[in-house]
Amino acid sequence: MPQSCPNLNESRHYADLLSLPFTDLRRLLTAARVSAAEVPMAAGLHYNYAAMPVEERHLDLLQGLSDEFDLVGQYQRLLAGERMNVGENRRVLHHLTRGQLGPAVMHDGRDLGAFYREQHQRIFAFAEQVHRGALRGSSGAAFTQVCQIGIGGSDLGPRALYLALQQEARRQGCQLMTAEFLSNVDPDDADQVLARLDLARTLFVLVSKSGTTQETLTNETLVRVALRHQGLDDRAHLVAVTSETSPLAGNSAYRDSFYMDDFVGGRFSSTSAVGAVVLSLAFGPAIFQALLAGAHAQDALALQPDIRHNASLLDALLGVYLRNVLGYPCSAVLPYSQALSRFPAHLQQLDMESNGKSVNRRGEPLPYASGPIIFGEPGTNGQHSFYQLLHQGTDVVPLQFIGFEQAQGQRDLLVQGSTSQDKLNANLAAQLVAFAKGRADENANRHFAGQRPASLIRGARLTAEALGALLAHFENKIMFQGFVWNINSFDQEGVQLGKVLTGQLLAGTAEDEALQAYGRLLGLRPPA
């Protein structure tokens, strides 16, 4: 498969895209275009690309590029279980955690779709027992709080989804337990999180796919010590989520264990047991199932070969246009929804750990740019912080806005003639137009050049289905971009070197003198 993938620099569609003149967004962005340049997504969402500097001829060439690189065909092969993670020789099966789109994927005589479904069912049954009070803490108290211990993909996605759904669950009367997340090895994180918990009523979910992550195992020990210190039986307060091949699998130090496998990458694991346990405990299985349904529906739409009807594919290709044709190195994610406050942090890992690569799937250096730097904050907060650079800085940063007609909650009032939600969305619309069209001023300091590209994902309200669709959209966008760049989006060798040096420093075996010197500056002592 990798051998047959074309090189972007040798693509005639790419060459034709490079030869097109720059499109003037100030002229392009008309009312008719705002209404027309949209692709429906799952769960009532829409992807609007009116403020992207592309005309029909660009879209025709991007369609040609998509066909030339067989992007949807590669997705189908991934769904069918082909080992697309070439570096680790692994299948890539996170789509299967939310439903079957391709043929059954068999591994060692087992149907993996059935395996993921069975784990979800076990988790739902477990959550219902906890909610009924049939499973309790070691003092006999019912569990009212859940705390996930994990980092990276075992933290960011589930945490972002929990925060995104909290208000929606309250509206539906199904916030059944509150959730906390403990990720950083900084002891102040554990201190603060533990201070918010009533340990006798807390169920901890230890999540580590590999079962070897230093930060997570350290925090687990801190938690067990704290539980014992209160006279509680730590085993009764911990469940594990891990891969079947990890050293934690089958360990009796946990009250129960739930599994994913090596074919679900950490940053793509929110719809596996990694997200299922904490979200089902917090909100009940129905909300998590709605999230899965939204993600599955969006995965199905991503099979459409026509880029004008496939939002994830179109978003991916427009991103390639911005990165490789226009040369923009960054992209900002700007949700006008406080519920999505940690969604940009999740996307940072999803995008940058997947596509921050400089060799292709055959291990050869890339002769073109790959994944952009991603950052973001919810609006309107970001407007009062870093938007200055976005409007008038020397770099053009393409923007990904996300907005909803209605808030999740119901507490809103008319203040000076408009509701808070009206104000939120008026700001969003204003920013989109200000970025695209700018404003001429004789005073150079007050001049806005415009020409800042942006897309908008919009919906009626951020429901669980819509959130699932949003999550799957970005996962699939990133996957398609990896196919264009012919990189392996599913490994993360770039995180290893730091781990090795950390281990050497802590074990007192570091040979690098600069490393030792930094250790001394930071107060590290040789191990006793």
Ligand SMILES: O=P(O)(O)OC[C@H]1O[C@H](O)[C@H](O)[C@@H](O)[C@@H]1O
């Ligand atoms: O789930 P774990 O095996 O503990 O891994 C947690 C995280 O750490 C690793 O270093 C990777 O960078 C992430 O992709 C991963 O999600």
